Amino acid sequence: MAQLYGRDWTREALCQRVGTMDQLAAITCSRLEDGPEHGVQVLTMRTGSGLSWEVLAGRGFDIGFAEYQGVPLAWQSGTGDVHSAYFEPAGRGWLRGFSGGLLTTCGLTYAGGPTVDGSEPLGLHGRASYIPASHVRWDSFWEGDRYVLRAEAQVRETSVFGPNLLLKRSIQSELGSKEIHIHDTVVNEGFCESPHMMLYHLNLGFPIISGASQLLLDYSRVDARDAESESWVGHLPELTDPVSDEMDLVFYPEVVAGEDGMVTITAFNPTLLGGNGLGVVISYPKAQLPSLTLWKSLSRGRYVLGVEPGNCRVDGRDKERARGTLVVLKPMETAEYSLTFRILDGREDRVPRSA
Numbered sequence: 001m002a003q004l005y006g007r008d009w010t011r012e013a014l015c016q017r018v019g020t021m022d023q024l025a026a027i028t029c030s031r032l033e034d035g036p037e038h039g040v041q042v043l044t045m046r047t048g049s050g051l052s053w054e055v056l057a058g059r060g061f062d063i064g065f066a067e068y069q070g071v072p073l074a075w076q077s078g079t080g081d082v083h084s085a086y087f088e089p090a091g092r093g094w095l096r097g098f099s100g101g102l103l104t105t106c107g108l109t110y111a112g113g114p115t116v117d118g119s120e121p122l123g124l125h126g127r128a129s130y131i132p133a134s135h136v137r138w139d140s141f142w143e144g145d146r147y148v149l150r151a152e153a154q155v156r157e158t159s160v161f162g163p164n165l166l167l168k169r170s171i172q173s174e175l176g177s178k179e180i181h182i183h184d185t186v187v188n189e190g191f192c193e194s195p196h197m198m199l200y201h202l203n204l205g206f207p208i209i210s211g212a213s214q215l216l217l218d219y220s221r222v223d224a225r226d227a228e229s230e231s232w233v234g235h236l237p238e239l240t241d242p243v244s245d246e247m248d249l250v251f252y253p254e255v256v257a258g259e260d261g262m263v264t265i266t267a268f269n270p271t272l273l274g275g276n277g278l279g280v281v282i283s284y285p286k287a288q289l290p291s292l293t294l295w296k297s298l299s300r301g302r303y304v305l306g307v308e309p310g311n312c313r314v315d316g317r318d319k320e321r322a323r324g325t326l327v328v329l330k331p332m333e334t335a336e337y338s339l340t341f342r343i344l345d346g347r348e349d350r351v352p353r354s355a
Helices: 011-015 093-097 317-323
Strands: 002-004 007-009 026-031 041-046 051-056 062-068 104-106 115-117 120-122 134-143 146-158 164-174 179-188 199-205 214-216 219-224 248-255 262-269 278-285 291-299 302-310 334-345
Touching: 002 011, 007 011, 026 134, 026 146, 041 134, 041 146, 115 317, 199 278, 262 302, 278 302
Parallel strands: none
Antiparallel strands: 002 007, 026 041, 041 051, 051 062, 104 199, 115 120, 134 146, 146 164, 164 179, 179 334, 199 302, 214 262, 219 248, 248 291, 262 278, 278 334, 291 302
């Protein structure tokens, strides 16, 4: 049954009360029109629970703005959802169109910092988030007494004489739900082996992130990317209000999965929703995404907690190759990834004991 407005509903009971289910939950399509965002196709998905988000079909089928009952969940940069035509692949040019949002995909053949792999120069974080999706389709439909919302698309990274990797993405939820489910399949449709780096750049922002917020994750050890980050390793779970100095810290915690093989990471602000608290829970199978990067950027104007599960770190493809950890897909080989966002509403949900 669909849970909505404090009770369970059957399909028949709801259909008696509305002329269209779009009154309660829907997927709508639009295009951005202003400035460098002009022409970007956007799907807006809302479940009726107060959870809604924008799927950027014109930008890698990523998730941009997201909110729960009027409270924004993700950090957004000043670039906006820049059209893919403005992509600057060299060096750190990727940042000129990094709008943040709930999910930015890094990959598919490289991710991480600018580097040179062999003789190939690689810019920051890859092309995937700048490639417009194709075969975009969406539907809302009944499965028994469950009303399902599903959007699907494909993102292909390819070139003549180069790799040919295809990402097939599904983003799904249902009426009354406080969850977003993402399922990705990446297949090498070329006839040569191809490096494959996949990193989910999840960008949590104010007010989910604040000086009162708590970061909850289970880990056994922490590596730091640089000397500055090393000095903050002992303060990994701590969050602060914005600071005046530049603070961009990057950590690699060795996260511990539960008995079900799932990693769970929670960011929770106990002061929201009248003091009952509001948070976001991120979960995924560790076997699919064995590495986790945490980016704590608590500077003024760049106030974001980046939670970045991946099959790689962010040191660069040459570093992954040297460590022997670079994932390579054989012709027609596939890799699958699943990721779930869940809203933790302190008025309705059981809050983790440590929160």
